[in-house]
Amino acid sequence: MNDVHHIHAAKPNALNINKLPAVSPTAPVASPVFYQQDLWERSVLFFDTLRQRANNMRDHERAGMPPLLDFKYETVLDVRRFDTPANYALLKITEIDDDCLVDCLDPEKPPVIIIDPRAGHGPGIGGFKRDSEVGMAMHEGHPVYFVVFFPEPMPGQTLADVLHASRRFVEEVAKLHPGKPPVLYGNCQAGWAVTLLAADCEGLAGPVVLNGSPLSYWAGEDGVNPMRISGGLLGGVWLTHLMGDLGDGRFDGAWLAQNFESLKPEKAIWEKHANLLTNIDTEAERFLDFERWWGGYYTLSSPEMMSIVKNLFIGNKLERGTMEICDGCTVDLRQITSPIIVFASYGDNITPPAQALGWVAEVYVDTADLIAAGQRIVYLTNPHVGHLGIFVSASVAKLEHRAILESLDEIEALAPGLYEMKIENPTGDPDCHKSDLIVTYEPREVSGLKAAYPHEAFEKVAEVSTTLDSFYSAFVSPWVLAMTTPASADLLKSLHPMRTSRYMFSEAYNPWMRGVRMMADSLRDTRQPLPADHPGIVAERKVMSNVGQMIKGARERRDATYEQVFRLLYGGGSKPAQTPPTVSGAVKSKASPNNSKPGKEKRHAVGK
Structure with a gap:
């Protein structure tokens, strides 16, 4: 169990524009001929990058799709060897590059357990580069543990098995660091898993950090968050059941x-590839690094996936306190x-702030109820970063995630209540520390987080889902299972x-790509990229932008x-249902009775 592994994202052939010869200043670069040559060269390099992506994907699959962590680690617990197995393991991060953990460890800091989402991809989004959640936590002196999962679930694996395994992880880390309850860090869909864990491990776990994590699955804006209604349009959980049956018990x-x-x-499709084509000399390596993670598709067991869809996406049972993990075990977020x-981020269309925060107003009647429960909930929002940017953006890691980790003691010392965390960076330094930041906690009202949406409509969706799945289970599923084999799956x-x-x-499937590879290899030695302000490049970008706007318009009409x-x-x-109130300014800041005089805002400053 103590085997040490070191997984680095394999580096493709870098396209370093600094090593390429510059275009002669006397050359008539504005000529259309030069643009046509440049476009042809970029097209060859573009398709060669797609070739590398395909080969990286095949290599990663043949290697067993290990977690893409850019850190050395050792295995602490492997649940596949438990009496009740699951495809999970607990890793301990031991080194960043050549820096050993003991060199930067602060013995006074609590351990951090980072849990990545099991939402189709493999683990690693929280730590596949140095400027990440793992990197920031280690940089701040925290012992860091990372929960990973393997590509294939164990036969018959259930959500209860995963929860019980996760509890073992928390118990093990707490035992290794007595007196320092671990911080639970949940990304995206791992957020609901973290809340289940925190409710189940009362007294064992420390602060809970939810990053882009949906807990209110019915909340959102019409025309902006269409994923919340997809279950109703598809008839509920029966389609998930069908996909699991066709996969021979795997989704x-x-x-x-x-x-x-x-x-x-x-x-996700057009701009990503258009940007690669236009900036092929500088973007290829970053594109390949991200696609190595994005193209590693993991499977879930059919019972797991059905439980997730039925209880969360369709039933919204977590915030309602009716989600049953196993017989007699119901999750209550008030625990x-x-x-x-x-x-959360306003640029996140997968987990908008309403879905990340709406549960607070459903679990607690009002601010007084939250205070009476002795709970402290702190939220912070980013105005523009997208969903994946919450986890992978270096600037977000250096500012928001670092500020969260550096402020844990102050957050635990807050009086019970709801607060909005505001971070100011007067220096403008992207790599600043606590002493350079101004962090304040402004009291908010629970009522300001309540989102208006048609509860009755979603209740009908749950009823339709139950009816259709019962019909499918009784009359269709047995036939599908009888015809499905491991080979067909x-x-x-x-x-x-x-x-x-x-x-x-990949040339393994498409022999013509061998020619693309040879042309690309020769072009890299002779290529002279045109300047960014070349008329042809400017026109090309305008056309690509217009096409992107057309696709956006079509998508908006589709969503409507x-x-x-x-x-x-x-x-x-x-x-359309009423738009949820703007979280950051929905209610005037009012201090709770425990904090200051009524009607006055209390600002708890950290740092300067």
């Missing part, structure tokens, strides 16, 4: 990745006594569009149609 995570890309195809820190998995769209550029169909099927009024 292919590639379906989840495809759903994410379809939310904003103008960005969490540790401070909760919620980090593997065939369907390999033919998934998210895989074939990448495999097709989805909303109209949903209201037609399930009700909820002829007009």
Whole structure:
């Protein structure tokens, strides 16, 4: 169990623009001929980058898809060896590059357990580069543990098995660091897992940090967050059941990745590839690093996935306190006594602030109820970063995540209540520390987080889902299972569009790509990129931007149609549901009775 592993993202052939010869200042670079040559060269390099992506994907799959952590680690616990196995393991981060953990460890700091989302991709988003959650936590002196999972679930694995394994992780870390309850750090869908864990491990865990984590699955804005109504349009959980049956008891995570890309195809597909083509000399390596993680699709067991969809996306049972993990075990978020820190972004269309924060007003009647429960909930928002940026952006890691970690003691010392965390960086230094920041905690009212949405419509969705799944389970599922074999499941998995769209550029499947590779190798030695202000480049970017806007317009019309169909099927009024209040300014700051005089805002400053 103490085998040491070191997984670095393999570096592709770097395209270093600084090593390329400059265009002669006397050359008539504005000529269309030069642009046509440049476009052809960039196209060759573009397709060669897609070839490298396909080969990286195949190599990663053949290697067993290990976690893409840019840190050395050792295995502490492997749940696959437990009496009740699950495809999870607890890792201890031991080194950053050549810096050993003991060199930067602060014995007074509590350990941090980072849990990545199991939402189709493999683990590693919280630590696949140095400027990440793992890197910031280690840089601040915290012992860091990372919860990973393996590509294939154990036979019959359930959500209860995963929760019980996670509890063992918390107990083990608490035993290794007595007197210092571990900080639970949950990313995206791992957030609800962290809340389940915190409610189950009362007294064992320290502060709970939820990053882009949805807990209110019905909340959101019409036309902005269409994923919340997709369950109703698809008829509920029966389709998930069907996919699990066709997968021979396994649900292919590639379906989840495809759903994410379809939310904003103008960005996830068009802009990503258009940016690569336009900036092929500088963007190829970053593109390949990200795609190495994005293209590693893991599977979930069918019982797990059905439980997640049924209880969370369709039933919204977590915030309602009716989610049953196992017989006699119902989760109540009020059982969490540790401070909760919620980090959300207005640029996140997968987990908007309403879904990250709306649960507070559902669990607690009002601010007085929250205070009476002795709970401290602190939230902070970013105005523009996208969903993945919450976890992978270096600037977010250096500012928000660092500020959260540096402020844990102050947050635990706050009086019970709801606070908005504000971070100011007067120096403008992106690599600043606590002494350079101004962090304040402004009291807020629970009522300001309540989102208006048609509860009755979503209740009908849950009823329809139960009815259709009962019909499918009784009359269709037995026939599908009888016709499904492990071989047919593997065939369907390999033919998934998210895989074939990448495999097709590998020379292992497409012999023509060998010619692309040879041309690209020769071009790298002779290429003279045009300047960014070349008329052809400027026109190209304008065309690409216009195409992106067209795709965006089509997507917005699609989403509006989805909303109209949903209201037609399930009700909820002829007009869009009321937009949730703006979280950061919904209610005037009022201090709780425990903090200051009524009507006056109390600002708890940290640092300067």
